Amino acid sequence: MLEQFPPSDAVGFAALAERHGFSGVMATDHFQPWVPRQGQSSHVWSVLGAIGERTRGDFGPGATTPTFRTHPAVVAQASATLAAMHPGRHWLGIGSGEALNEHIVGQYWPEAPERINRMFEAIDVIRKLFTASLAGRDVRHAGPNFKLESTRLWTMPAKAPEILVATAGPVTARRAGAVADGLITTSGPIERIEALLARFREGARESGRDATRMPKVLQLHLSWAATDEEAMRNALLEWPIGGMRFGRSDIRSPFEFEQLARTVRPEDFTGSMVVSADPERHRAEIQRHLDLGFDRIYLHNVGRNQADWIEAFGREVLPGLRA
Template sequence: MFEAIDIIKKLFAASLAGRDVKHSGTFYKLESTRLWTMPEVAPEILVATAGPVTAKRAGKTVDGLITVGAPLEKIEGLFAKFEEGAREVGKDPSTMPRVLQLHLSWAPTYDEALRNALVEWPNGGMKFPKGDIRSPFELEQMAKMVRAEDFEGRMIIDADPEVHREYIQKFVDLGFDRIYLHNVGRNQREWIDVFSEHVLPKLKR
């Protein structure tokens, strides 16, 4: 991944200067090329990680960090490693974006919110790595074993907008610059209306 990022950075820099770029590395070989339609300023490069080693390397290498909802102490550890890496190469971590993705399930009733989680997002309750799952059939069979208690500590399932607001506020207080919310149910319009009125306006930076 980091070699790929190196190629992207080379492409951005050379293309902005009107030059071709070459690369020959461990995993990739790039013949002479450039990006022909570049914006005036190169886009930010952010790395998604949930582990401290990658977080530190991201601090050294890229512009910002992306992670997913997790216990606050785990995210504080990620931030510490990210900041450590940034400072080692002379960057100011306070200027580097930190982005969070939060999965949640809201519906007018708890039963409906739970049903949405179990039907639409059962992988949120699977407490094991999923990289070795070989087929949709296998995932479907595993999903049938997910129960309500499997989501505890992993995702908020609730009908009360205030419960969701309190949960999101904890991550705002932690220092995230952008938080992307994913309501796992198909009740998207209803969710957007409720959260735009009762959750987002009440968040405080």
């Protein structure tokens, strides 16, 4: 979470995690932190470049938004560059965005259906650029939201990065199955996740593809510390977002989130993330999601105790997981 740590620290934690058995990194694309206390929000593409140099595993932005702050052609260029520098390691996660980050350019902030349509058009632009550039030709695009004059990407890897769509909605998951290379979602009630994966499979089947061969990725928030009390304190102070049981895509300011965070209570985390000092509870929660069919699970411990957590999970949790 680049909202929580200076970029050099984030890169160092990624390298430390790899030394303790973790195999990849998902980084957030934020312009602002969720709450002022988090205190950071570095540029994701700069940090990913450094992570690529310090690690050997896979890496990508959990959900960059190529629809408001950044034109999809620029996102395509950034992604292709990373993939050219680190063949076979970089993937591109795309989401429909939140006002917290996207409103800063002063555009009208649309309702969710329009944001989602813009996202899928952006994917179309990026896909066209990847495909045409690999074939050595120019491409153009004229759609309801984006224009692209005749051009190509001059720096490309031998194979285009995978495009994964980040969503928690079943309708978007079905569209993702039809047009994207894979799915990213967050933890939640098992019934919701099962329905989401089922709709993703439907979309893949309708487009003549096999969903079992497509990446299904989970971002799993958790709070681990030396004691249960410290784990809960970390959750309340550092990640009150995890206890907010309402839509937040229209909230524009970290200071608004700070006011809302005052209403979050310990019981609000029940069912949304495990808050515990017991490594076995966390291992069981991770395994439960692996058993649902996820191929990769990226873990986010919400506290500042990153080094202790990485070492503890590398020693006590990761060895007990079954793919």
